[in-house]
Amino acid sequence: MSKVLVAYFSATGTTGVAATGLAKAIGADTYEIVPEVPYTNDDLDWRNEQSRSSVEMKDKKNFRPAIGSAPVENIQQYDKIFVAYPIWWYTSPSIINTFLESYDLSGKDIVLFATSGSTGFCSSVEDLEGSAPGAHITEGAMLNGITSEDEFKKVAEKFL
Secondary structure: OOOEEEEEOOOOOOEEEHHHHHHHOOOEEEEEOOOOOOOOOOOOHHHOOHHHHHHHHOOOOOOOOOOOOOOOOOOOOOEEEEEEEEOOOEEEEEOHHHHOOOOOOOOOEEEEEEEOOOOOOOOOHHHHOOOOOEEEEEEEEEEOOOOHHHHHHHHHHHOO
């Protein structure tokens, strides 16, 4: 049986609840991608063009927020890495690029999972491929509204 890691970034807690539910349902390890400088409500105000998240997403190709959590121990032990995040500006937050670029993930299967108030994955796969050369990145599923272990298992089984 392959070993699975669920790595997730959650600015407000919504994605964290979904990601830990997914990990529990499939017996996966978890890793929280914690920014070195936490995001405040003001940082996340998408209506303010000067908010931290707006500035980061305008320069997504170059901006890489630092990760404050300790690195994943022995990431090579994982055959599949599920990466969960909230959708920001129709894609993944740039801290997901930081996470992927922190490791040699060549040969790994990376499956994306997300939460969103109104959109799907949009350009997530394309925006992340350059951050994990040699890895196979797949669009997984939106985790909005999933709450039961059975629902999480059903979603994850397609990608195990």
